[in-house]
Amino acid sequence: xxxxxxxxxxxxxxxxxxxxxxxxxxxxxxxxxxxxxxxxxxxxxxxxxxxxxxxxxxxxxxxxxxxxxxxxxxxxxxxxxxxxxxxxxxxxxxxxxxxxxxxxxxxxxxxxxxxxxxxxxxxxxxxxxxxxxxxxxxxxxxxxxxxxxxxxxxxxxxxxxxxxxxxxxxxxxxxxxxxxxxxxxxxxxxxxxxx
Amino acid sequence: xxxxxxxxxxxxxxxxxxxxxxxxxxxxxxxxxxxxxxxxxxxxxxxxxxxxxxxxxxxxxxxxxxxxxxxxxxxxxxxxxxxxxxxxxxxxxxxxxxxxxxxxxxxxxxxxxxxxxxxxxxx
Numbered sequence: 001x002x003x004x005x006x007x008x009x010x011x012x013x014x015x016x017x018x019x020x021x022x023x024x025x026x027x028x029x030x031x032x033x034x035x036x037x038x039x040x041x042x043x044x045x046x047x048x049x050x051x052x053x054x055x056x057x058x059x060x061x062x063x064x065x066x067x068x069x070x071x072x073x074x075x076x077x078x079x080x081x082x083x084x085x086x087x088x089x090x091x092x093x094x095x096x097x098x099x100x101x102x103x104x105x106x107x108x109x110x111x112x113x114x115x116x117x118x119x120x121x122x123x124x125x126x127x128x129x130x131x132x133x134x135x136x137x138x139x140x141x142x143x144x145x146x147x148x149x150x151x152x153x154x155x156x157x158x159x160x161x162x163x164x165x166x167x168x169x170x171x172x173x174x175x176x177x178x179x180x181x182x183x184x185x186x187x188x189x190x191x192x193x194x195x
Numbered sequence: 196x197x198x199x200x201x202x203x204x205x206x207x208x209x210x211x212x213x214x215x216x217x218x219x220x221x222x223x224x225x226x227x228x229x230x231x232x233x234x235x236x237x238x239x240x241x242x243x244x245x246x247x248x249x250x251x252x253x254x255x256x257x258x259x260x261x262x263x264x265x266x267x268x269x270x271x272x273x274x275x276x277x278x279x280x281x282x283x284x285x286x287x288x289x290x291x292x293x294x295x296x297x298x299x300x301x302x303x304x305x306x307x308x309x310x311x312x313x314x315x316x317x318x
Contacts, residue, residue, distance in 0.1 A: 036285045038267060051285035059302035065247035101281070102305045 043165050043191040045086050045154075053169045053187050054094035057150075058102065060185045066173060067104040073173070074108045074144035082154035082167070091152070095171070108144040117141070146173050146182065163193040228271075230316040235260040238315065239296070250303040252311055258291040265290045268315045270301045272308035280307045 039046045061067065075096050078088035089112075099105045109117040124135045150171035157164045172184040218224035223241045239255035250272070258264045269284040281304040291297055303311070 034286075036269070036283050038286045038288045040288075048285060048288075052287060055285060055304075059249075059304060062304070063247055063249040063251065063302045068247075098304065 040191075043163060043193045045082070045084055045167065049167060049189055049191075050091055050094065052189065053091055053152075054098060056187045057169070057171050057185060058095050058098040061171075061173065061183060062099065062102045062104045064183050066183045067099075070104060070106050071145040072108050072142050073099075073105045074147045074176075075110045076147055076149040077111070078149070078169075078171075079151040081151055083156065084154070086152060088152060091169075092148075092150075095148070106142075108142060144176055147176055148173050161195055163195070165191045167191075226311060226313055228312050228314045230314065232317075233266075233315060234317040235264050236266050236291070236315070236317055238313070241313075243311075246302075248306040250308045250311065252301045252303075252313075254299050254301075254313060255296060256291065256299060257296040258294060261293040263290055263292055264317070266315060266317045268299065268313060271312040271314060272303045272305070273310040273312065274307050275309050277310070280305055 035047070036051070037048075039048045075092050078091050080086050080088050096107055100107065121136060121138055124130050125138055148171065150169065152167060152169045154168070155166040167189040168186060169189075170184070170186040172181045174181050223238070226241060227238050235258060237257045237259055239257060241255070242253040244251045244253075252270065265288060267286050267288055269286050271279055271283070272281050274280040289297075289299065301311075
């Protein structure tokens with residue numbers, strides 16, 4: 001009898017000893033990393049490049065003084081002139097987010113959001129589904145004072161020993177009425193791989 | 196006599212092990228947060244200005260080696276209460292040529308920033 005109890009107690013102890021006391025589950029080969037770390041896995045366009053470009057452009061634009069009075073800006077897509085696939089919309093989204101957070105600009109519906117905006121206005125005004133007092137009136141959308149557009153290009157050079165990639169990101173703020181470029185900046189990034 | 200010698204040696208050792216006094220608040224040194232000892236990179240003069248409401252910092256750095264040196268840095272921006280006023284910045288990599296003196300410039304992400312810290316790490 002005593003031996004049986006001892007055996008069960010030992011088994012229970014062993015089982016509790018093996019219990020996972022850490023708030024993790026799964027393979028030890030997978031881990032979460034620092035999203036702000038310098039990423040040098042390959043020398044293609046990467047997260048650090050995207051973050052550095054967005055940060056540099058946002059700070060430069062915010063500090064330029066052109067955004068006095070929180071003007072309305074319309075963001076256009078960044079033209080990708082590199083040979084790589086780059087989701088340039090993510091660059092503009094990051095720039096837009098950071099400018100919004102710094103409180104220096106307001107943003108008009110951009111190309112992709114415009115259709116949804118028009119659809120919603122039509123739905124509210126033409127469907128007869130909504131209370132009159134709550135319907136958003138047409139003709140009150142705020143037009144952009146400036147448009148923000150840019151491009152990214154690259155020069156890639158290879159030799160037997162090196163691969164060198166040079167990225168140049170340019171961004172400009174253009175006054176819609178006058179067509180004048182009121183602010184412009186660029187960010188250059190060089191990444192070299194030694195084989 | 197022997198005891199005295201041991202006591203003096205122990206005192207000397209203790210003095211050698213004593214941590215240096217913390218940098219004075221507001222000094223340039225108090226703005227630098229080094230992750231481990233800075234190998235061959237010296238942080239020099241810092242200039243702070245406010246342009247169009249945004250804090251701008253310019254920091255002088257020198258490479259004491261005669262060969263190229265890469266290091267990593269980023270700024271943290273603080274409000275009047277000493278708390279961060281923006282998300283963490285992305286770490287940047289910078290390479291300095293042998294014996295070069297250079298500057299890094301940074302602009303605060305928001306006009307609320309009144310103070311900063313330079314985080315720096317040498318590999």
